[in-house]
Amino acid sequence: MLRIRFHGRGGQGTKIASRLVGTAAFLDGLYAQDFPLYGAERRGAPIAAFTRISREPILERGVISEPDILIVMDETLLNDPMAMPLTGLKEDGVIFLNTTHTPAEAKNKYKIKAQIITLDITKIGIDTLGKPILSTLAGGVASRIAGIREDSLKKAIEKELSEIITDSELIKKNIEASLYCFNTIKPVEVKTSEIIHKGSTVISVPFEAASISTPSINTAGNTPLRKTGNWRTFKPIFNYELCNKCMICVARCPDGCISIMNERGFPSIDYDNCKGCLICIDECPVHAIEKVREVHTW
Ligand code: SF4
Ligand code: SF4
Incomplete structure (x- = not known):
């Protein structure tokens, strides 16, 4: 198999x-x-x-x-x-x-x-x-x-x-x-592994106790610790030459990542948490947000 x-x-x-x-x-x-x-x-x-x-x-x-x-x-x-x-x-x-x-x-x-x-x-x-x-x-x-x-x-x-x-x-x-x-992709040789339960008509799927095998919330209020910035394929970038500070992008970002105003009063993005959904680009009425592909380099 x-x-x-x-x-x-x-x-x-x-x-x-x-x-x-x-x-x-x-x-x-x-x-x-x-x-x-x-x-x-x-x-x-x-x-x-x-x-x-x-x-x-x-x-x-x-x-x-x-x-x-x-x-x-x-x-x-x-x-x-x-x-x-x-x-x-x-x-x-x-x-x-x-x-x-x-x-x-x-x-x-x-x-x-x-x-x-x-x-x-x-x-x-x-x-x-x-x-x-x-x-x-x-x-x-x-x-x-x-x-x-x-x-x-x-x-x-x-x-x-x-x-x-x-x-x-x-x-x-x-x-x-x-x-x-x-x-x-060049063809490769893959070593297959043995079939488990071969010849059996009854399958027993091992499972853990309910306290382990079911979802549970062990720590509440820890969402901010889960940085989602590395989920991005594309990174939204502001073009402040076009931005009119309407703040629609602030309201539309589903993750609340555009709430930080810079020193000139323009919106800016919390890239630690921006997941790259690009909703802000679709919502900006003056097309003041561009996207660039993020390539993860080491
Ligand atoms: S929606 Fe566009 S124009 Fe409005 S604040 Fe955001 S980037 Fe600027
Ligand atoms: S790409 Fe998505 S998550 Fe990132 S700032 Fe825009 S709307 Fe928010």
Whole structure:
């Protein structure tokens, strides 16, 4: 069995990526299972998704704690103690990292022993789709690493996207972008792991006591401690030559990040917490806010 775990941020398409790989594997004649894991989350928050692929029926359930393939769709998650995407990755596993850095640089930086593949799929998404939506791109990468056929991936994208969007041109662009990623990644050998519960018709999913396995609030009033500035793909920048100080952006920012006035009375942004939703750009009546892509350099 091949176990794939995806890590991304809300809005990047992590769940769809895992679904695409599962559907493509099914179209390849394999058994497949995929599902996401997220709670009452919001755009930008860390989420995970999972895909199991096997030549035999999959009786295993639950999250994948020891993946054969790890797909990290947002590099900043590697420094996020709430996400910890490297957890359980086997030394002989394969990790894909969405980054501008080379595999050697990433391996050294993050002390990763597993085989590592890198590609800046955020740039590919922006260039081809106009947005950092990464579902089909990460799906293309994961399908290649998992050894799925290109034609099955294409059919899977057509099927899955046609159920959620009606713009046929956008579906076509997604297919092109996904296949580009698929063919950019070189085939690799992935060591599969054994099927658990093989031959059994009864599956026992271990669970913890309710006090551990259910969400609980242990410390109240700690939201300000959760810095969300590293969630950004784009950074909003004010152009004070155009700004008329109407303060609409202050009112519209959903996270209250534009409340700090500078010494000239203009609004300014708390970049420690601005998550890059870009609502302020849409709301500014005089287009006084621009966006620049943030590339996370070390
Ligand atoms: S909405 Fe635009 S014009 Fe108004 S304060 Fe904000 S940046 Fe300035
Ligand atoms: S992008 Fe703009 S609206 Fe969104 S969190 Fe940052 S400052 Fe607020």
